[in-house]
Amino acid sequence: MTTAKRLQGDKLTEAEAIERAKQGDAEAFHFLYDLHRRRVYSLCLRMTGNTASAEDLTQEAFLQLFRKIGTFRGESAFSTWLHRMSVNVVLMQLRRKNLPVVSLEETMEGDEEGTVRKEPGAPDERLTGSIDRLQLQRAVDELPPGYRTIFVLHDVEGYEHNEIAGMVGCSIGNSKSQLHKARLKLRDLLRANRAEKAGKR
Amino acid sequence: MNCVEFERVLLEGEHSPEQRAHLDSCSACANLLADFTLISSQAKLLLAADEPSPAVWNALESRLRSEGLIRPAEASPSRRDFFWRWRTAWLVPVAAVLAMVAVVRLHHPASAGDNAAVAKQIKVKAPVTVAVSSDDQQLLNTVNSHRPAQRARYRADLDDANAFIRDAEQAVKSDPNDVYRQQMLINAYEQKEMLYDLAVDHVSEP
Numbered sequence: 001m002t003t004a005k006r007l008q009g010d011k012l013t014e015a016e017a018i019e020r021a022k023q024g025d026a027e028a029f030h031f032l033y034d035l036h037r038r039r040v041y042s043l044c045l046r047m048t049g050n051t052a053s054a055e056d057l058t059q060e061a062f063l064q065l066f067r068k069i070g071t072f073r074g075e076s077a078f079s080t081w082l083h084r085m086s087v088n089v090v091l092m093q094l095r096r097k098n099l100p101v102v103s104l105e106e107t108m109e110g111d112e113e114g115t116v117r118k119e120p121g122a123p124d125e126r127l128t129g130s131i132d133r134l135q136l137q138r139a140v141d142e143l144p145p146g147y148r149t150i151f152v153l154h155d156v157e158g159y160e161h162n163e164i165a166g167m168v169g170c171s172i173g174n175s176k177s178q179l180h181k182a183r184l185k186l187r188d189l190l191r192a193n194r195a196e197k198a199g200k201r
Numbered sequence: 202m203n204c205v206e207f208e209r210v211l212l213e214g215e216h217s218p219e220q221r222a223h224l225d226s227c228s229a230c231a232n233l234l235a236d237f238t239l240i241s242s243q244a245k246l247l248l249a250a251d252e253p254s255p256a257v258w259n260a261l262e263s264r265l266r267s268e269g270l271i272r273p274a275e276a277s278p279s280r281r282d283f284f285w286r287w288r289t290a291w292l293v294p295v296a297a298v299l300a301m302v303a304v305v306r307l308h309h310p311a312s313a314g315d316n317a318a319v320a321k322q323i324k325v326k327a328p329v330t331v332a333v334s335s336d337d338q339q340l341l342n343t344v345n346s347h348r349p350a351q352r353a354r355y356r357a358d359l360d361d362a363n364a365f366i367r368d369a370e371q372a373v374k375s376d377p378n379d380v381y382r383q384q385m386l387i388n389a390y391e392q393k394e395m396l397y398d399l400a401v402d403h404v405s406e407p
Contacts, residue, residue, distance in 0.1 A: 024272030029265060033258055038249035045251050058253050059261045066270055126232040131243045133250065140247065155244035161214075180212040183237050190240075 014078060022070050033062055036079065040086045046152045047090045049141040057093055061086040087153065087167055094145070127190055139189040147182035154179050204230055211237070337363070340400055355400065362393040 012031060020028035040061055045054035065082050072081060140148060149168065153159045154175070159167070161175045168175070202210075202223040207230050210220050224231045265271040337359050345352045369386040376382055 024270060026262070026265075026271045029262070029271060030258070033261065037253055037257070038251065041253040041257070042247060042249050042251045046247060054251075055253055055257050059257050059264075062261055063264055066265060067268070127236045127239055131239060133243070133246045136240070136243050137247060137250065140244075151244070152247075155241045156247050176212055176214065180208075183240055186240055187233075187236050 015074070018069065018072060018074075018078060021066065022072075029066060032066075032078075036082055037062075039079075039083065043083065043086055043152065043157065044090055046137075046140055046156060047094070047149060049145075049148070053093070057086075057090055060093075061089040064089060083157065084167075087157070087159075091149075091167060094149070127187065127194070131190060135190060135193055136186075139186050139193065142189055143182055143185055147178055147185060150175055150178040151182035151186070155183075208233075340397060344400055355396070358396055359393075362389065362396055365389040365392060 012028075014032070014035065017028040017031045017035075021032060037058065041054055041058045044057040044061070045051060048054050048057065061082070065085055068085075072078065140151065143151060150164060153164045153167070154161070161172045161179075164170075164175045165172045170178075202219045204223075204227060207220060207223045207227070210217060211234065224234065262271065341352060341355060341359070344355050366386070366389040369382070369389040372382045373379070373386050
Protein backbone atom coordinates (compact mmCIF):
# COMPACT_ATOMS: atom_id res chain seq x y z
CA MET A 1 0.00 0.00 0.00
CA THR A 2 1.42 3.40 -0.95
CA THR A 3 1.93 6.10 1.63
CA ALA A 4 -0.72 8.31 0.06
CA LYS A 5 -3.28 5.53 0.06
CA ARG A 6 -2.56 4.82 3.69
CA LEU A 7 -3.08 8.48 4.48
CA GLN A 8 -6.32 8.46 2.52
CA GLY A 9 -7.29 5.39 4.54
CA ASP A 10 -6.61 7.40 7.68
CA LYS A 11 -8.96 10.06 6.26
CA LEU A 12 -6.36 12.77 5.98
CA THR A 13 -8.05 15.77 4.43
CA GLU A 14 -6.52 18.01 1.82
CA ALA A 15 -6.43 20.88 4.32
CA GLU A 16 -4.51 18.73 6.84
CA ALA A 17 -2.13 17.59 4.13
CA ILE A 18 -1.49 21.24 3.15
CA GLU A 19 -0.64 22.13 6.75
CA ARG A 20 1.66 19.12 7.08
CA ALA A 21 3.32 19.89 3.75
CA LYS A 22 4.08 23.38 5.06
CA GLN A 23 6.09 21.65 7.82
CA GLY A 24 8.04 19.65 5.22
CA ASP A 25 6.18 16.35 5.68
CA ALA A 26 7.08 14.01 2.79
CA GLU A 27 3.88 11.96 3.10
CA ALA A 28 1.73 15.07 2.85
CA PHE A 29 3.52 16.17 -0.33
CA HIS A 30 2.92 12.71 -1.81
CA PHE A 31 -0.74 12.82 -0.79
CA LEU A 32 -1.28 16.19 -2.51
CA TYR A 33 0.60 15.02 -5.58
CA ASP A 34 -1.51 11.85 -5.82
CA LEU A 35 -4.69 13.85 -5.45
CA HIS A 36 -3.96 16.21 -8.35
CA ARG A 37 -1.40 14.52 -10.57
CA ARG A 38 -3.84 13.23 -13.21
CA ARG A 39 -5.48 16.55 -13.81
CA VAL A 40 -2.22 18.49 -13.94
CA TYR A 41 -0.57 15.94 -16.21
CA SER A 42 -3.60 15.76 -18.51
CA LEU A 43 -3.59 19.53 -18.85
CA CYS A 44 0.12 19.53 -19.69
CA LEU A 45 -0.30 16.68 -22.15
CA ARG A 46 -3.26 18.27 -23.94
CA MET A 47 -1.47 21.62 -24.22
CA THR A 48 1.84 20.24 -25.46
CA GLY A 49 0.80 17.01 -27.19
CA ASN A 50 4.04 15.42 -26.01
CA THR A 51 4.41 13.00 -23.10
CA ALA A 52 8.03 13.86 -22.24
CA SER A 53 7.28 17.60 -22.15
CA ALA A 54 4.09 16.95 -20.21
CA GLU A 55 5.99 15.02 -17.54
CA ASP A 56 8.63 17.73 -17.23
CA LEU A 57 5.94 20.39 -16.94
CA THR A 58 3.98 18.38 -14.39
CA GLN A 59 7.08 18.14 -12.25
CA GLU A 60 7.76 21.85 -12.68
CA ALA A 61 4.17 22.82 -11.80
CA PHE A 62 4.19 20.78 -8.59
CA LEU A 63 7.64 22.02 -7.69
CA GLN A 64 6.51 25.63 -8.01
CA LEU A 65 3.41 24.86 -6.00
CA PHE A 66 5.31 23.17 -3.19
CA ARG A 67 7.85 25.98 -3.08
CA LYS A 68 5.01 28.41 -2.49
CA ILE A 69 2.79 26.24 -0.33
CA GLY A 70 3.83 28.17 2.77
CA THR A 71 2.08 31.24 1.36
CA PHE A 72 -1.20 29.40 0.68
CA ARG A 73 -3.77 30.85 3.05
CA GLY A 74 -6.84 29.03 1.76
CA GLU A 75 -8.70 32.07 0.42
CA SER A 76 -9.11 30.19 -2.85
CA ALA A 77 -9.53 26.48 -3.45
CA PHE A 78 -6.22 24.68 -3.47
CA SER A 79 -7.08 22.98 -6.78
CA THR A 80 -7.86 26.36 -8.38
CA TRP A 81 -4.52 27.67 -7.21
CA LEU A 82 -2.66 24.60 -8.45
CA HIS A 83 -4.30 24.47 -11.86
CA ARG A 84 -3.85 28.15 -12.49
CA MET A 85 -0.18 27.70 -11.65
CA SER A 86 0.03 24.70 -14.00
CA VAL A 87 -1.47 26.72 -16.83
CA ASN A 88 1.08 29.46 -16.24
CA VAL A 89 3.94 26.94 -16.26
CA VAL A 90 2.76 25.48 -19.57
CA LEU A 91 2.20 28.87 -21.18
CA MET A 92 5.61 30.04 -20.06
CA GLN A 93 7.17 26.93 -21.57
CA LEU A 94 5.34 27.44 -24.88
CA ARG A 95 6.57 31.02 -25.03
CA ARG A 96 10.11 29.96 -24.13
CA LYS A 97 10.07 27.49 -27.02
CA ASN A 98 8.60 30.14 -29.30
CA LEU A 99 5.52 27.99 -29.88
CA PRO A 100 2.43 30.06 -30.67
CA VAL A 101 0.24 30.47 -27.61
CA VAL A 102 -2.36 32.18 -29.79
CA SER A 103 -2.70 30.86 -33.32
CA LEU A 104 -0.66 32.75 -35.90
CA GLU A 105 -3.53 32.23 -38.31
CA GLU A 106 -5.58 34.58 -36.21
CA THR A 107 -3.24 37.46 -36.77
CA MET A 108 -2.90 36.71 -40.49
CA GLU A 109 -6.61 36.59 -41.27
CA GLY A 110 -9.34 39.12 -40.80
CA ASP A 111 -10.92 38.56 -37.44
CA GLU A 112 -14.42 38.45 -38.86
CA GLU A 113 -14.07 36.50 -42.08
CA GLY A 114 -11.76 33.85 -40.77
CA THR A 115 -14.22 32.48 -38.28
CA VAL A 116 -17.03 31.22 -40.45
CA ARG A 117 -17.38 27.95 -42.34
CA LYS A 118 -16.10 28.01 -45.88
CA GLU A 119 -19.51 27.06 -47.21
CA PRO A 120 -22.12 28.15 -44.70
CA GLY A 121 -25.48 26.61 -45.32
CA ALA A 122 -24.11 23.63 -47.24
CA PRO A 123 -25.65 20.35 -46.06
CA ASP A 124 -23.63 18.97 -43.15
CA GLU A 125 -23.66 15.50 -41.78
CA ARG A 126 -24.00 15.52 -38.06
CA LEU A 127 -21.63 13.79 -35.67
CA THR A 128 -23.96 11.27 -34.16
CA GLY A 129 -23.77 9.57 -30.81
CA SER A 130 -21.00 10.16 -28.33
CA ILE A 131 -17.44 10.78 -29.36
CA ASP A 132 -14.88 8.21 -28.34
CA ARG A 133 -12.47 9.74 -25.81
CA LEU A 134 -9.39 8.51 -27.66
CA GLN A 135 -10.69 9.89 -30.95
CA LEU A 136 -11.26 13.27 -29.37
CA GLN A 137 -7.86 13.15 -27.69
CA ARG A 138 -6.18 12.41 -31.01
CA ALA A 139 -8.10 15.18 -32.74
CA VAL A 140 -7.17 17.70 -30.04
CA ASP A 141 -3.52 16.70 -30.44
CA GLU A 142 -3.80 17.46 -34.16
CA LEU A 143 -5.05 21.00 -33.60
CA PRO A 144 -2.63 23.84 -34.34
CA PRO A 145 -1.02 24.83 -30.99
CA GLY A 146 -2.83 28.17 -30.74
CA TYR A 147 -6.27 26.68 -31.25
CA ARG A 148 -5.41 23.82 -28.92
CA THR A 149 -4.47 26.15 -26.08
CA ILE A 150 -7.76 28.03 -26.19
CA PHE A 151 -9.86 24.88 -26.66
CA VAL A 152 -8.20 23.10 -23.72
CA LEU A 153 -8.49 26.12 -21.44
CA HIS A 154 -12.14 26.76 -22.31
CA ASP A 155 -13.81 23.45 -23.11
CA VAL A 156 -11.64 21.09 -21.05
CA GLU A 157 -10.53 23.21 -18.08
CA GLY A 158 -13.62 25.38 -17.95
CA TYR A 159 -12.04 28.85 -17.91
CA GLU A 160 -14.08 31.82 -19.15
CA HIS A 161 -12.96 33.90 -22.13
CA ASN A 162 -12.02 36.88 -19.95
CA GLU A 163 -9.79 34.62 -17.80
CA ILE A 164 -8.19 33.07 -20.88
CA ALA A 165 -7.56 36.48 -22.40
CA GLY A 166 -5.72 37.47 -19.21
CA MET A 167 -3.66 34.29 -19.03
CA VAL A 168 -2.76 34.06 -22.68
CA GLY A 169 -2.44 37.77 -23.39
CA CYS A 170 -5.00 38.21 -26.13
CA SER A 171 -8.34 39.98 -26.48
CA ILE A 172 -11.59 38.36 -25.38
CA GLY A 173 -12.79 38.50 -29.01
CA ASN A 174 -9.65 36.73 -30.11
CA SER A 175 -10.21 33.99 -27.56
CA LYS A 176 -13.81 33.48 -28.74
CA SER A 177 -12.76 33.45 -32.36
CA GLN A 178 -10.02 30.89 -31.75
CA LEU A 179 -12.34 28.64 -29.79
CA HIS A 180 -14.82 28.72 -32.63
CA LYS A 181 -12.14 27.82 -35.14
CA ALA A 182 -10.82 25.09 -32.90
CA ARG A 183 -14.28 23.50 -32.67
CA LEU A 184 -14.73 23.73 -36.44
CA LYS A 185 -11.36 22.10 -36.97
CA LEU A 186 -12.11 19.38 -34.42
CA ARG A 187 -15.42 18.68 -36.10
CA ASP A 188 -13.64 18.24 -39.43
CA LEU A 189 -11.01 15.98 -37.87
CA LEU A 190 -13.59 13.81 -36.13
CA ARG A 191 -15.63 13.49 -39.28
CA ALA A 192 -12.58 12.55 -41.30
CA ASN A 193 -11.73 9.98 -38.66
CA ARG A 194 -15.22 8.47 -38.83
CA ALA A 195 -15.15 8.43 -42.63
CA GLU A 196 -11.81 6.67 -42.52
CA LYS A 197 -13.13 4.06 -40.12
CA ALA A 198 -16.27 3.56 -42.19
CA GLY A 199 -14.11 3.07 -45.31
CA LYS A 200 -12.15 0.30 -43.62
CA ARG A 201 -15.26 -1.71 -42.80
CA MET B 202 -30.75 35.80 -40.17
CA ASN B 203 -28.57 33.92 -42.65
CA CYS B 204 -25.92 31.24 -41.94
CA VAL B 205 -23.01 33.68 -41.76
CA GLU B 206 -24.84 35.88 -39.25
CA PHE B 207 -25.84 32.80 -37.27
CA GLU B 208 -22.24 31.69 -37.00
CA ARG B 209 -21.08 35.09 -35.84
CA VAL B 210 -23.71 35.08 -33.11
CA LEU B 211 -22.71 31.54 -32.20
CA LEU B 212 -19.08 32.64 -31.91
CA GLU B 213 -20.09 35.33 -29.43
CA GLY B 214 -21.93 32.72 -27.38
CA GLU B 215 -25.18 34.67 -27.58
CA HIS B 216 -28.69 33.27 -27.84
CA SER B 217 -31.48 35.16 -29.55
CA PRO B 218 -34.97 34.45 -30.94
CA GLU B 219 -33.59 35.10 -34.45
CA GLN B 220 -30.97 32.43 -33.90
CA ARG B 221 -33.62 29.92 -32.84
CA ALA B 222 -35.76 30.79 -35.84
CA HIS B 223 -32.78 30.21 -38.13
CA LEU B 224 -32.06 26.82 -36.55
CA ASP B 225 -35.63 25.71 -37.27
CA SER B 226 -35.15 26.40 -40.94
CA CYS B 227 -31.48 25.40 -41.48
CA SER B 228 -30.38 21.83 -40.78
CA ALA B 229 -26.73 22.65 -41.53
CA CYS B 230 -26.55 25.23 -38.73
CA ALA B 231 -28.62 23.00 -36.43
CA ASN B 232 -26.08 20.20 -37.02
CA LEU B 233 -23.21 22.59 -36.39
CA LEU B 234 -24.64 23.68 -33.07
CA ALA B 235 -25.38 20.07 -32.06
CA ASP B 236 -21.82 19.03 -32.92
CA PHE B 237 -20.29 21.94 -31.00
CA THR B 238 -22.39 21.03 -27.98
CA LEU B 239 -21.31 17.39 -28.27
CA ILE B 240 -17.62 18.29 -28.63
CA SER B 241 -17.75 20.63 -25.61
CA SER B 242 -19.47 18.10 -23.39
CA GLN B 243 -17.12 15.28 -24.41
CA ALA B 244 -14.10 17.53 -23.86
CA LYS B 245 -14.68 17.23 -20.11
CA LEU B 246 -13.65 13.58 -20.43
CA LEU B 247 -10.12 14.79 -21.09
CA LEU B 248 -9.92 16.65 -17.76
CA ALA B 249 -8.01 13.98 -15.84
CA ALA B 250 -7.73 11.28 -18.45
CA ASP B 251 -4.02 10.54 -18.30
CA GLU B 252 -1.61 9.28 -15.72
CA PRO B 253 2.00 10.45 -15.43
CA SER B 254 4.67 7.78 -15.02
CA PRO B 255 6.01 7.07 -11.49
CA ALA B 256 9.28 8.66 -12.60
CA VAL B 257 7.63 12.09 -12.25
CA TRP B 258 7.05 11.71 -8.52
CA ASN B 259 10.51 10.18 -8.02
CA ALA B 260 12.18 13.13 -9.73
CA LEU B 261 9.94 15.61 -7.91
CA GLU B 262 10.61 14.04 -4.52
CA SER B 263 14.33 14.13 -5.17
CA ARG B 264 14.17 17.84 -5.99
CA LEU B 265 11.98 18.57 -2.95
CA ARG B 266 14.57 16.88 -0.76
CA SER B 267 17.53 18.60 -2.39
CA GLU B 268 15.84 21.99 -1.93
CA GLY B 269 15.07 21.19 1.71
CA LEU B 270 11.29 21.40 1.20
CA ILE B 271 10.91 17.85 2.45
CA ARG B 272 12.51 17.72 5.86
CA PRO B 273 13.57 14.59 7.78
CA ALA B 274 11.13 13.30 10.38
CA GLU B 275 11.61 15.11 13.67
CA ALA B 276 12.52 13.57 17.01
CA SER B 277 9.75 12.88 19.54
CA PRO B 278 8.19 16.03 21.07
CA SER B 279 9.99 15.83 24.43
CA ARG B 280 13.36 15.38 22.80
CA ARG B 281 12.57 17.99 20.18
CA ASP B 282 11.57 20.53 22.84
CA PHE B 283 14.74 19.86 24.76
CA PHE B 284 16.99 20.34 21.77
CA TRP B 285 15.09 23.42 20.62
CA ARG B 286 15.35 24.94 24.08
CA TRP B 287 19.09 24.43 24.05
CA ARG B 288 19.51 25.80 20.53
CA THR B 289 17.85 29.06 21.49
CA ALA B 290 19.46 29.14 24.94
CA TRP B 291 22.98 29.62 23.60
CA LEU B 292 21.94 32.88 22.02
CA VAL B 293 21.39 34.42 25.48
CA PRO B 294 25.01 34.43 26.74
CA VAL B 295 26.29 35.44 23.31
CA ALA B 296 23.82 38.32 23.18
CA ALA B 297 24.84 39.36 26.72
CA VAL B 298 28.54 39.37 25.84
CA LEU B 299 27.93 41.26 22.60
CA ALA B 300 25.75 43.83 24.43
CA MET B 301 28.55 44.34 26.96
CA VAL B 302 31.00 44.74 24.07
CA ALA B 303 28.78 47.35 22.46
CA VAL B 304 28.66 49.39 25.67
CA VAL B 305 32.45 49.23 26.11
CA ARG B 306 33.00 50.22 22.49
CA LEU B 307 31.00 53.40 23.01
CA HIS B 308 33.61 54.54 25.53
CA HIS B 309 36.77 53.04 24.02
CA PRO B 310 37.62 53.25 20.31
CA ALA B 311 38.23 49.85 18.72
CA SER B 312 41.76 48.58 18.21
CA ALA B 313 42.74 45.72 15.97
CA GLY B 314 44.09 42.73 17.87
CA ASP B 315 46.59 40.13 16.80
CA ASN B 316 44.16 37.54 15.46
CA ALA B 317 46.68 34.78 15.11
CA ALA B 318 47.80 35.20 18.69
CA VAL B 319 44.24 35.21 19.94
CA ALA B 320 43.40 32.09 17.98
CA LYS B 321 46.45 30.43 19.42
CA GLN B 322 45.49 31.52 22.92
CA ILE B 323 42.01 30.10 22.48
CA LYS B 324 42.83 26.92 20.62
CA VAL B 325 45.95 25.65 22.36
CA LYS B 326 44.28 24.92 25.64
CA ALA B 327 43.43 21.26 25.96
CA PRO B 328 39.84 20.49 26.86
CA VAL B 329 39.33 19.82 30.51
CA THR B 330 36.87 17.19 31.59
CA VAL B 331 34.56 18.90 34.03
CA ALA B 332 31.10 18.29 35.38
CA VAL B 333 28.58 18.77 32.60
CA SER B 334 25.48 20.94 32.76
CA SER B 335 22.03 19.36 33.12
CA ASP B 336 21.29 19.96 29.42
CA ASP B 337 24.54 18.28 28.43
CA GLN B 338 23.77 15.40 30.76
CA GLN B 339 20.36 14.98 29.14
CA LEU B 340 22.00 14.93 25.73
CA LEU B 341 24.46 12.26 26.87
CA ASN B 342 21.67 10.18 28.42
CA THR B 343 19.67 10.35 25.19
CA VAL B 344 22.68 9.36 23.11
CA ASN B 345 23.46 6.60 25.58
CA SER B 346 19.97 5.11 25.29
CA HIS B 347 20.00 5.12 21.48
CA ARG B 348 23.67 4.83 20.54
CA PRO B 349 25.67 3.66 23.57
CA ALA B 350 28.80 3.26 21.47
CA GLN B 351 28.70 6.97 20.61
CA ARG B 352 28.44 8.23 24.19
CA ALA B 353 32.18 8.48 24.90
CA ARG B 354 32.75 10.38 21.66
CA TYR B 355 29.93 12.81 22.46
CA ARG B 356 31.28 13.33 25.97
CA ALA B 357 34.72 14.16 24.59
CA ASP B 358 33.28 16.47 21.95
CA LEU B 359 31.10 18.21 24.53
CA ASP B 360 34.07 18.77 26.79
CA ASP B 361 35.97 20.16 23.84
CA ALA B 362 33.12 22.50 22.87
CA ASN B 363 32.59 23.66 26.46
CA ALA B 364 36.32 24.33 26.84
CA PHE B 365 36.28 26.32 23.62
CA ILE B 366 33.34 28.39 24.91
CA ARG B 367 35.05 29.06 28.25
CA ASP B 368 38.28 30.17 26.57
CA ALA B 369 36.47 32.31 24.04
CA GLU B 370 34.44 33.98 26.81
CA GLN B 371 37.68 34.67 28.68
CA ALA B 372 39.24 36.12 25.54
CA VAL B 373 36.27 38.43 24.93
CA LYS B 374 36.31 39.62 28.54
CA SER B 375 39.99 40.50 28.30
CA ASP B 376 39.44 42.57 25.15
CA PRO B 377 35.75 43.28 24.51
CA ASN B 378 36.54 45.54 21.52
CA ASP B 379 38.16 42.79 19.51
CA VAL B 380 35.78 41.70 16.74
CA TYR B 381 37.84 38.58 16.14
CA ARG B 382 37.39 37.42 19.76
CA GLN B 383 33.67 38.07 19.50
CA GLN B 384 33.49 35.94 16.36
CA MET B 385 35.43 33.19 18.12
CA LEU B 386 32.84 33.11 20.89
CA ILE B 387 30.03 32.81 18.35
CA ASN B 388 31.95 30.03 16.60
CA ALA B 389 32.35 28.22 19.91
CA TYR B 390 28.62 28.26 20.55
CA GLU B 391 27.94 27.21 16.97
CA GLN B 392 30.27 24.26 17.46
CA LYS B 393 28.22 23.15 20.44
CA GLU B 394 24.98 23.70 18.54
CA MET B 395 26.34 21.45 15.80
CA LEU B 396 26.91 18.72 18.39
CA TYR B 397 23.28 18.93 19.49
CA ASP B 398 22.14 18.82 15.83
CA LEU B 399 24.26 15.73 15.26
CA ALA B 400 22.73 14.09 18.32
CA VAL B 401 19.21 14.85 17.03
CA ASP B 402 20.08 13.27 13.68
CA HIS B 403 21.58 10.20 15.33
CA VAL B 404 18.71 9.47 17.69
CA SER B 405 16.14 10.10 14.92
CA GLU B 406 17.72 7.53 12.63
CA PRO B 407 15.92 4.18 12.58
